[in-house]
Amino acid sequence: MSLPYFEVRRAEEGIRAELMTAVRHVIERGHYILGPDLEAFEHRFASYLGARHVIGVANGLEALMLLLRALGIGPGDEVIVPSHTYVGTWVAVTECGARPVPVEALPTTYNLDPERVEARIGPKTRAILVVHLYGQPADMDLLSEIARRHGLFLLEDAAQAHGARYKGRMAGTLADGAGFSFYPTKNLGALGDGGAVVTNEDAVADRVRLLRNYGTRTRYVSEVTGLNSRLDELQAACLLVKLSHLDAENARRRALAARLLDALSDSGLGLPAVPSWADPAWHLFVVTTAHRAAFQRALAARGIGSSVHYPVPPHLQPSYRWLGYGPGAFPVTEQLADHIVSLPMAPYFTDEEVHHLCMALREAALATHASCEAKLPSGCSGRVQGARPGGAE
Ligand SMILES: *Cc1c(COP(=O)(O)O)cnc(C)c1O
Secondary structure (H helix, E strand, O other), rough: OOOOOHHHHHHHHHHHHHHHHHHHHHHHHOOOOOOOHHHHHHHHHHHHHHHEEEEEEOOHHHHHHHHHHHOOOOOOOOEEEEOOOOOHHHHHHHHOOOOEEEEEEEOOOOOOOHHOOOOOOOOOEEEEEOOOHHHHOOOOOHHHHHHHOOOOOEEEEEEOOOEEOOOOOOOOOOOOEEEEEEEOOOOHHHHHHEEEEEOOOHHHEEEEEEEOEOOEOOOOOOOOOOOOOOHHHHHHHHHHHHHHHHHHHHHHHHHHHHHHHHHHHOOOOOOOOOOEEEEEOOOOOOEOOOHHHHHHHHHHHHHOOOOOOOOHHHHOOOHHHHOOOOOOOHHHHHHHHHHEEOOOOOOOOOOOHHHHHHHHHHHHHHHHHHHHHOOOOOOOOOOOOOOOOOOOO
């Protein structure tokens, strides 16, 4: 039995007919931009989250960027971001002209360490852009307290957290605003690119609506310089279908995560810590090992796919050399980048596949551990395997 890391085709197999019908309706109607399905999706996703406003945009990066711009954040401003995240979080800040100020990660939950935030706040700081990485909610109460004390906006990069909950409340509704991505492999994925801004603030929502459509409210009147960042009707129609299955799929992810945590409890792998207040969306299931290359080889030998999210942290990317951080600037993040492995986490696995996956993972972990501890000549360094330049989502 072979279990690839993730297969979008398979994830959509069970709902392909529904998607075809949705797409056919859009084509028969012939209205592709800013139409009824976008409006319906915005309403449905808002009520799913319990938020006042959802504004569909072209992708997750632009959701975050437009949210920052709508709050007036730009050149001369600083935004606190996690050092351990997908580079997209940082790009949203720099594309606004602002400067990302990274905060080190917690090795246990992989999220930004709230205890280290305050030391990074200065006179130019305007916002904290927190990421619910891998679908695990960040500790928002601590962060809102800090943001309130310093008069900062608190914002969420919820690109990996569709349906995650923090103390019973939905990720994406826990701060002044949030950005979601509907990249195809996310828990709620479009059949192409897509994203959304979520906020309870009427003025912010209004501003984002303007900015996503050339700054235009009345046709051909451009009030502010905006961009073209609209979520199109075909994607909105597919997202309406996908949204109706999100809770069921997240439930399957949770069940799989519970099985994996149990099966790997004494495997020697570092497992994700789940605080009592967290109900993660389990976008990814990420473990740590000092013997990553050997572990990934042992998985591959058993037909099990794996991945690394992400092998090079943003502060060590060539694109962010100008910020002046070198190796050693964020040791926890750098250690994570060398030791993390993403294991298969898919809502479509059958019971038999889940059973096989648990057995194979455990076996591979124990075998790797045994051979590496015995210093057998199997090349047990923590070097990155299959790292791709630019990173993969
Ligand atoms: C996917 C992702 C983004 C960017 O989303 P796109 O839709 O690909 O632009 C931003 N931040 C995080 C944490 C992500 O996982």
